[in-house]
Amino acid sequence: MKPQFGINGYDLLFLAAIFIGATFSLLLVLTKRINQAANRFLGLVLLTIVLWMVWVVAIDVQLDRYYPRWSWIPLQFSLTIGPLLYFYVSKLTRPELPIKPNDFLHFSPLLLEQAVQILQIRESSHQQIPTYTTQIFQLINPVLQLLAIISVLVYSGLALKRLRAFDQELSDQLSDAQRYQSKWLQRLLVLFGLLWIAWIPYTLVDYFVYHYQLSIASYYPLYLLLAFMTIWIGAESFLRPELLIVEREKEKLVQPQTEKTSDELLETAQWLRTQLETNLFYLDPGLTLRSLAEALNLHPNELSRIINLGTGKNFNDLINEYRVNEVMRKMQDPTYDRITLLGIAYDSGFNSKTTFNRTFKEIVGQNPASYKNSLKKAPSL
Template sequence: MEKIDLLIIVTVISLFISLFLAFFLVTVKTKHKISNYLFATFLILTAIDTSQTLFNLIVDGPSNFGMLRGLFAFLQIPVFYLYVLSVCYSDFKLKPKHLLHLLPFVIANVILIPRFYAVDVASKINFIKNYQNSVEIQFNHILIHVQLIVYIIAVFMVLRKAKKLYLENCAGTSISSYNWLFQFTVVLTILYSVALLKNIFKFSDYPYISEWIKIGLLIFQLFIICWYLFKALNNPNLFRNIDSKLKLVSDIVLEEKNKEELAVNEKEYNEDLLKLKQYMAEEKPFLDPSLTIQDVSKGIAIPVRDLSLLINHKLEQHFYDFINTYRIERAMGILKDVTKSKVTILEILYDVGFNSKSSFNTAFKKHTGFTPTDYRKSL
């Protein structure tokens, strides 16, 4: 099969799936509209970038529209960054300040005005033929790779903070959404790293290698989109988020130290701890799969800040692990009960406050060293 035929086939399939998923995300009824719109935009931008092979078949020679189409790549990673923010934080809203993310895209276009956008077709052709010696093209390639590195680092920092905030304030099973989004970001990082390698070869003495890498990237990108589609359809409730106004316990501790207020009265600490344990034993709030530290705070009339310090700092446990300990202890009790030997593991995990088999197995093994099935067999 000719290389051009393979490129066309892969491009058409990739475009179809990308645009189909984008249409699905925009039209599906959900409360996570901003996240869906941002990822749909990311998919459309990716489709525009992918469409180069088809575009070259339709349009003969360089054009302003063709150059603009290529430079839309500058918008991909900023939109993905905003998408990650919208997934992680429930109070995320698009604001005028987010227009600053357009700056690299604007710069990349502005520097091309004198020698490309504002000249005739013949000059455009000459500019493209000598792209390896073009200062503007080389600058744009450096700019997009610097942008890529900065945004990828920023995405990982957002995910790291969001996951830690979730562990300190929530006890649902939504932590899997952050784990998956982390995996997705790693895969995208690999994809963009390979694209960087492709561009290095493009400006070397071996430009044909760049073309073969391009085919590989298209196929890899196709698999990524299919992976995302599979996840989205099989886990429609995967993505849940937290309030961005929440503070990390480490930041709270630092603030308290600066105010010299961290030395809590030992008697007060013991009273709060006793009240917390009594509440957990009597009210069993851990049976709620979507329990948050705010819910417990209301239940025992202890401010969220103080409760967060009590659990996350004083007890040296994330709220997530603290609540799961109670769930696992209850699950162990059911597993030990001979009268409930016919109760399935799935029924038990739902009964004790989990809503995911994988998170239940992980928490149970972390707590006991056994899987629930092995634990039951060992009794």
């Protein structure tokens, strides 16, 4: 008997999601990058979702008619999604922290999930039916689904907390682009959590109203949204510029043996300003404390100390000051009359309209448009 699988439009979408998800999963796990340790955790999240999608498609095309024991293959690891997502964010924001043996306790619920799988296989073997039609599956799978939802929500909350703490800890070391990347990941985690919350009414209605008799097709929208959201996170994480974290200052760097005097700090700060003005580093919209330190052949912590103690500013404030001055200079130059304010801002190193408007008003005392209008009204000498 030749297999004749009944593949519908949803199955084609699932197969596409499986292919794309598996591709990004392998790229995240295998590609050598700065954030490779963190990316491996995210790659495993994608792989977990991909295997789940394989399980859905296999049931939908009735694979058991041709390969009765395929359901014995462990394809569901939903209780690992939350911990993997949290460790992705944790490793992204604190790459220097090693994985400790105690950290593996976060994955202990997986043992429960696999124990249930073994019981399902046992019943499946005795009754010659697929594992997803066994009585054990009908009784316990809704509970595992709710546990997975709780796990994802709890760990997503912890990941959000970690990201927000990261923003505050390194507020003076992140460029606008890096700050935007962190906010983007926070928003995506919120959306991911909301998607799992939407799973709760599905599970409750199926269990209490339909006595867990709803077909898998009823869950198609949620499965597709889950696949789309997961692939989106993976694609964005792989294709976006990587988040570079300046390594934390070690104790011996906090209190160096030879402390610079105030005069030496002021002299070094003036040298720094000369370098910025001569090389126009601030025009680079992706400039970070680390990249500037590398250009000046300094350790990032030493550069941060020079900026903080020598200028009384943090890195972002200092660089934005130069960018605002550059914008003001170009506003007064007739050569730039045909360029929009946003175009001038981008040409001066800003890469966000919101940041430009806020920073300009903080430094100048009025918004860019008002300042430009005041230049037109000023009498020419």
